[in-house]
Amino acid sequence: MGNDHPSVAPFSFRGIQGGCGTVQEQVVEFQGKQDFFQDHIGSFSAENGKVTQSYKSQIQLQQQDEPKFDIKVLEEFNIDPAQQMTPPFQEIVGLKNQQVTSSEPINNKQVPQFSSLAYLEILSNYASKFKKLRVQDRTEPNNNSEAQVDRQELSAEEIIRVAGARYVQLSSHWYDDYCMPLHPYASGLEVLSEEENKDIELAQFLLAAAERVSCQQYERASRMLLHCLFNSSPGANAVQRTIFHFAQALRERIEKETGNTTLMGCAKNTEDELIKKMDTNIALACHQKIPFNQVMQFTGVQALVEHIAYDTKIHVIDLDIRHGIRWTCLMQALVERNERKVELLKITAIGTAGQPDIEETVKRLKSFAKSLNLPFACKQVYVGDITEITEQQLEIEDDETVAVYSAYGLRNMESRPACLESLMSVLTNIKPTIMIVLEVNANLNSSSFVIRFIEALFHYSAFFDCVETCLKDEISARMAMEAILSEGIRNIVATEGGERTVRNVGIEVWRRFFARYRMVEIGFSESSLYQARLVAREFASGKFCTLDANGKSLMVGWKGTPVHSVSAWRFL
Structure with missing residues (x-):
């Protein structure tokens, strides 16, 4: 056997491909105009997940003086265990009334990694896939009325996608702890069941909490997470179980970043340890x-x-x-x-x-x-x-x-x-x-908390749906599997740097x-x-x-x- 293997430089595992296409981890500079969101949120389409030319032009104008962005840098693998946390965001009072609190120009080095607008763009990319999935379902011929009803039930992942689309549509209507309700037909689907609408609304609270965590608005995020945890549990349906575990992970992230260790609990097993210890x-x-x-x-x-x-x-x-x-x-x-x-x-x-x-x-x-x-x-x-x-x-x-x-x-x-x-x-x-x-x-190795959270939410919601369907009669097996999934979610959402091992x-x-x-x-x-x-x-x-x-x-x-x-x- 020869020793002529190629000489290899470190490879970066920061591959960031979105659910509906590659998402560039770009910094979007917040301009601070009074009606910025009112002027531009209509540019997002929850129907097709695209951003209109008006918004693209705005981004291009913002980035004219910035260095060229090379996506290959992000798509290569170089894992840096000591990678930096997301830079702090300024506390913003209400999405409709965002404004810069200082008259001094924003220093590009202090611009947060993701603004609320960038969060919406990423979420829109993922949510757009929902319409395509539902069209495929409807084209399947089936004369059995009972099967037709089952076929139209939304999966956990589809519920999350509808919630993402609605959240993008209603971002300007979110206030501190609540959102103005949306008519059931607004998603472009047939009338959803009461349970599905409740799950969609709960998922919107989770998405709102994640956005506020990314902006370091911890008090507001905590109130939303309390609502999520109160209305979900490990014994509920797949959507609510997914939301429960993500809400717990977000709460742990808040505790770590604020130095509050009163609710942290004892040390946990890693995902891999739980797999190895499985009966x-x-x-x-x-x-x-x-x-x-x-x-x-x-x-x-x-x-x-x-x-x-x-x-x-x-x-x-x-x-x-x-x-x-x-x-x-x-x-x-x-x-x-x-x-x-x-x-x-x-x-x-x-x-x-x-x-x-x-x-x-x-x-x-x-x-x-x-x-x-x-x-x-x-x-x-x-x-x-x-x-x-x-x-x-x-x-x-x-x-x-x-x-x-x-x-x-x-x-x-x-x-x-x-x-x-x-x-x-x-x-x-x-x-x-x-x-x-x-x-x-799954692309869960982004250095950006926002991208990681959205990627993980769609990935794990599909897995929870699978576990609920396949192990409905195997309670012990379901609980063991979901304990592993929960630890993976916790590691992805609540940790950074070398502590984050699920990549x-x-x-x-x-x-x-x-x-x-x-x-x-x-x-x-x-x-x-x-x-x-x-x-x-x-x-x-x-x-x-x-x-x-x-x-x-x-x-x-x-x-x-x-x-x-x-x-x-x-x-x-």
């Missing part, structure tokens, strides 16, 4: 009820089988084996090969400090391989940290075909770029035939990162995609699991919202 029975229930894992695993394993179809000595390196269920599928596929019988299947399971013992997983896999009469070997490689992995520890033989499988392992290294660089250097040296990567598809990025960012190591995306065959669709249909809730192509990757989502990605790669 085996609960993990199995989630695996059997939620379609995501099985859809992606079968797709990935099918792709792996196709790329090692004529190889007899196969070495799979699993970066996070956990229960290893996927490898029983691989074993069955290899045993069924009619030509070129397998001489040896070897799996190397990487374990790091803090991971549960994988010895039981190894025993189960060995027992299963023996029952199939498949030549099999499995070894464990324990290291204190991923940076300690070496090529020698993997013990790769010259006549072996090497494959790498990474299930949500890389995302845990995004906040530790040195670990990621070290691992990729080792993989570049061994040059596996194929590398399968499963990841959360998921989208497939576009991974593409740019892998390209630095001369990795090429190889995609999936029709057989792999067909397998994925078949697996989804096996679930009671499988009709809500959506599969979409993004380049050569497969996006696995919930009711049209991409939640996970599965991709296949090879090294040049």
Whole structure:
């Protein structure tokens, strides 16, 4: 094996792609005119999520004297654990009567990272996707009246989008703690149910609170959060559960920024720790009820089988084996090969400090391989940290075909770029035939609190909707899953700098990162995609699991919202 891997400079994981297109993290200078919002809020369209030419011209005039903005700087990955907090905003009295309290000109260095107008623009971009989703729903032929009613019920994520559209429409009508009501037809939809309207209104309070937190108007934000928490709970519907956990995270952020620790509570487990500590029975229930894992695993394993179809000595390196269920599928596929019988299947399971013992997983896999009469070997490689992995520890033989499988392992290294660089250097040296990567598809690594909050709100609302649907009869499993989701929300919303470890990025960012190591995306065959669709249909809730192509990757989502990605790669 050679050591000719490319020399790589630090990569920035600040990939910021919006839900409906890339959002540039630009500073919008607040001009302070008395009727600024009245003059310009009509420029936002909740119907199509676009900003009129009038507003674009205003922004261009504001930025004529500013240096050119290079979006590539934001879309590269360089994680700075000590990145700065959002600069302070001035306390503003009412959205309708914004004015600069000082007659002195605003210093550009002191301009806040996001004004209320920029917040509305970003929110409008996301909310605009709602109309497109509903049109697709209505075009589906269905003569069953009962099914028609079910089909028109809004998902949790769609409720949030309607709330975003309404909030943009009514931004100039928000006062300290309340908003003037909007007629149910104003969203452009059919009449919504009473519960849906209540949820939309509650979500608007959450959006208003987030905007005030970004402006450091903590007293007003706190009053709105009390309303959110009073009208939601962990036992309510998916929308209210989502709002509850986001409201808690926002309240914690306020406490941290104001130095008030009376309500902070005890130390919490991290998202990854909760996943590792999950009871085996609960993990199995989630695996059997939620379609995501099985859809992606079968797709990935099918792709792996196709790329090692004529190889007899196969070495799979699993970066996070956990229960290893996927490898029983691989074993069955290899045993069924009619030509070129397998001489040896070897799996190397990487374990790091803090991971549960994988010895039981190894025993189960060995027992299963023996029952199939498949030549099999499995070894464990324990290291204190991923940076300690070496090529020698993997013990790769010259006549072996090497494959790498990474299930949500890389995302845990995004906040530790040195670990990621070290691992990729080792993989570049061994040059596996194929590398399968499963990841959360969400752009939650922006240094901007505002963008992070909006991205996370839409992403997690889809996930809460999924958990409510799939685990409605598995209360313990639902509570365990939502505890993990809640901790992710808390970390994204309430923390900054090195404390913020949940830094998921989208497939576009991974593409740019892998390209630095001369990795090429190889995609999936029709057989792999067909397998994925078949697996989804096996679930009671499988009709809500959506599969979409993004380049050569497969996006696995919930009711049209991409939640996970599965991709296949090879090294040049």
